[in-house]
Amino acid sequence: xxxxxxxxxxxxxxxxxxxxxxxxxxxxxxxxxxxxxxxxxxxxxxxxxxxxxxxxxxxxxxxxxxxxxxxxxxxxxxxxxxxxxxxxxxxxxxxxxxxxxxxxxxxxxxxxxxxxxxxxxxxxxxxxxxxxxxxxxxxxxxxxxxxxxxxxxxxxxxxxxxxxxxxxxxxxxxxxxxxxxxxxxxxxxxxxxxxxxxxxxxxxxxxxxxxxxxxxxxxxxxxxxxxxxxxxxxxxxxxxxxxxxxxxxxxxxxxxxxxxxxxxxxxxxxxxxxxxxxxxxxxxxxxxxxxxxxxxxxxxxxxxxxxxxxxxxxxxxxxxxxxxxxxxxxxxxxxxxxxxxxxxxxxxxxxxx
Numbered sequence: 001x002x003x004x005x006x007x008x009x010x011x012x013x014x015x016x017x018x019x020x021x022x023x024x025x026x027x028x029x030x031x032x033x034x035x036x037x038x039x040x041x042x043x044x045x046x047x048x049x050x051x052x053x054x055x056x057x058x059x060x061x062x063x064x065x066x067x068x069x070x071x072x073x074x075x076x077x078x079x080x081x082x083x084x085x086x087x088x089x090x091x092x093x094x095x096x097x098x099x100x101x102x103x104x105x106x107x108x109x110x111x112x113x114x115x116x117x118x119x120x121x122x123x124x125x126x127x128x129x130x131x132x133x134x135x136x137x138x139x140x141x142x143x144x145x146x147x148x149x150x151x152x153x154x155x156x157x158x159x160x161x162x163x164x165x166x167x168x169x170x171x172x173x174x175x176x177x178x179x180x181x182x183x184x185x186x187x188x189x190x191x192x193x194x195x196x197x198x199x200x201x202x203x204x205x206x207x208x209x210x211x212x213x214x215x216x217x218x219x220x221x222x223x224x225x226x227x228x229x230x231x232x233x234x235x236x237x238x239x240x241x242x243x244x245x246x247x248x249x250x251x252x253x254x255x256x257x258x259x260x261x262x263x264x265x266x267x268x269x270x271x272x273x274x275x276x277x278x279x280x281x282x283x284x285x286x287x288x289x290x291x292x293x294x295x296x297x298x299x300x301x302x303x304x305x306x307x308x309x310x311x312x313x314x315x316x317x318x319x320x321x322x323x324x325x326x327x328x329x330x331x332x333x334x335x336x337x338x339x340x341x342x343x344x345x346x347x348x349x350x351x352x353x
Contacts, residue, residue, distance in 0.1 A: 006321035006326075007025075007026070007128075007133055007165060007324070008026075008131070008165060009024040009321055009322070010022075010024075010322055011024070011317055011318070011319050012241045012271065012318040012319075013243075013271075014271040014291055014295040014313065014315075014316045014318075015037065015038075015041045015042070015068075015243065016036070016037070016246070016296040016310070016311060017244065017245025018036040018067070018202075019036065019174070019243045020035050020041065020068060020243075021198065022042055022045050022046065023135075023163065024050065025054070025128065028052065029051070029053075030046060030049065030050035030053055031053070031057070032046070033161060033172045034058060034065040034066070034174065035058065035065065035071075036064065036068045038067055038071065039067075039068030039069070039070070039071030039075070040068070041295065042294075043071060043072060047075070052076075052079050053072070053076050053079060053081065054081045054082070055125055055126050056073070056080050056082070057085070057116070057125065057135075057159070059116075059158050059159040059161070059173075060085075060086050060088050060154055060157065060159065060174050061088055061089060061096060063095075065174060066096050069099065070095075070096075070099045073099060073103050073108070073109065074103075077103075077108035078109070078110055080109060080110075081111070082113075082114055083096075083113045083114070084113065084114050084125060085097075085115070085116060086145065087145065088148060088154040088158075089149065100113045116159045117141060118138065118139065118140070118141055119141070122136040123137040124136050125137055132164075132166050132324050133163070133164065133165045133322075134164045135161055135163050135164075136164065137160075138161065138162055138184055139160040139180055139183065140159065144156075144180070144183065145157045155175045155177050155201070156177050158174035158180065158200070159176075160173045160174065160184060163322070165323060165324055166323065166325060167325060168195050168322055168323070168324065168325070168326070169194040169195060170198075170320070170322065170327070171192060171235060173197065173199075173235075175200055176200045176206065177206045177207075177208070178207050178226045179208065181234040182234070184234065191233055191235055192234070193236045193237075194235065194236070195237065195238050195239065196237060196238070196241060196320060196327060197239070197240050197241070197266075198240075198243065199241065199242045199243075199253070199257065199261070199268075202243055202245075202252040202253065203242040203244055203252045203254055203258065203270075204251075204254060205254060206226075206230075207226045224256050227256055227259075228260050231261055231263075231264035236266075237264075237266050238266065238267065238327075239267050239269060239327075239329065240261045240266040240268050240269070241269050241270075242268060242269070244271060244272055245274075245296075245311070246273060246274055246297075246309055246310045246312045247304050247308045247311075248274065252274070253351065258351040261352075262352060267352075268351075268352040269318055269335065270314040270315060271297075271314060271315060271316060271318065272311065272312060273312050273313070277314075277348070277349060277351055278348050278349070278350075279348075279349075281309035281312045284312060285299065285301070285309070285312050286299040286312070287312050287313025287314060287316065288313065288315070288339055289334055289335045290316075293317075295317050296311050297312060298311045314339075339352065339353065
């Protein structure tokens, strides 16, 4: 951490199509929120700066969020204070449960896991009063969790976490759906106003599925209305970080998501770039900006089995220094100049512009 007023360094890691966030607290302590598909990238950062993981938090049990947890638990025997995760599906389908149970039986994990559920008020998962810093769980409650399981919709109970530091807030939403945000908004009786928001579901669709009898045009109008509401009425931010993979087959980030964010006044920053923003990604490699270490993005040619480019950086890993009065994103101006430069090319068409 370079800014003497900063008390934490928050990394939105470039893990490709997945999510992993690491909060460096100083004194070789850290918090992990989601772990990507594999633990390779988060472990590169953790091994360099962290001896004690004070909290390992998995927002929900999809592989692109929990996949790397097993590697992190194995790499930090008796050095993880707490593991938090959801019961968002039948226990036999929660791989992390088996990993944690085995670690407890082997003695490499000292405390049993804690279920991510809040009560009438947000639940504090970590607090350092000397630094004025805390991480709090805003969603789900026990009832939210049961409702999502009953509907067989695991993303309907994805955890939403907020890091507080003085006047500053960072939001980590996992894959929270529009229904989740409506419940959060109702409980708070107002929006969350944050400096940085991790965009839920990698910039993908978070609206309920198209209903029987609803035309494609009606559904698209509903999606756009939901997104405008989300970023105006439920969560407002200065910066929106999309953790997305170059070669993802889902069309992430969706144009409607980026449009709603930019219309709200947020500056959108993606970890990797996709064909939605540039026609020849190999020409652009290593990326809009040469990525900071560690990063899944590659400097050399990297193709899928189908011949598509993958792991081309946009911002790469997004690093922010957080203090009680300010949030500073490393090399932000460099990245914005790079995105602006795409506009001068006939094959560059960034969604965020």
